[in-house]
Amino acid sequence: MILSFGEVESLSQKAARGAGYSWGMAEETGKAVRWLEERNIPGLDMLANYLPYISVKKYVNYCPKADGECWSAPGQTLCPLCAGVALSDFADELPYIVTQNSVSFPVLLLPFAARASQYLGEPLTVEWAGTRAVCGPQRNGTVYMEGDAGTQRVKRVKIIRDGDPPPGSPAYRRRDIEPGTLDALQAFARKTFVAATEASRLAGAGAGVTDND
Secondary structure, rough: OOOHHHHHHHHHHHHHHHHOOOOOHHHHHHHHHHHHHOOOOOOOHHHHHHHHHHOOOOHHHOOOOOOOOEEEOOOOOOHHHHHHHHHHHHHHHHHOOOEEEEEOOOHHHHHHHHHHHHHHHHOOOEEEEEEEEEEEEEEEEEEEEEOOOOOEEEEEEEEOOOOOOOOOOOOOOOOEOOHHHHHHHHHHHHHHHHOOHHHHHHHHHOOOOOOOO
8 A cells, every 4th residue: 555645644643552652653653654654665664563572671771871982771772762752853963973772773863864964064974784874965765775664673773973974865765565565554543532521522523312392
């Protein structure tokens, strides 16, 4: 199935909220996954694989604790979404090299690295387990990537304030989404629905049990 980029963002946001993220973090997730899909990077697949892991835990325990050039998490494994938000929020404080220890699904960091790159006006290189991505400071958020986008967990990610800016503009296109990915994300999204109560059903059914005649 092919989704519009707006549908990608909306589904990702609702799924993240259903997995237990705050609405603010869910909004960041939706934007990040859309950014990846616009560049033909499988953001929806990565999110669908990651949410079952984080949904049974308190995600705040997987937020980064920054110690200069080394970031880690109380829960031992960094959440790439929380680490990404911190990366973009504190871009002006980044040292030349930041090492993030034990990161799940590191490709989810890339949209935030691109945002930090634009803020700094310089390229950022993100490296993990034989994969290298260079995010350029161009306004349209270009990225050059070589290696495996589907890595699920790595011992460390290095973020370097340097690199050759990627050439040109990204080819914005929609990608076929696997039914299994959609099913997994929709299952989380359904958790955001509020179950109807007897009072709400009556309130939405016109006069209900009240006789107005």
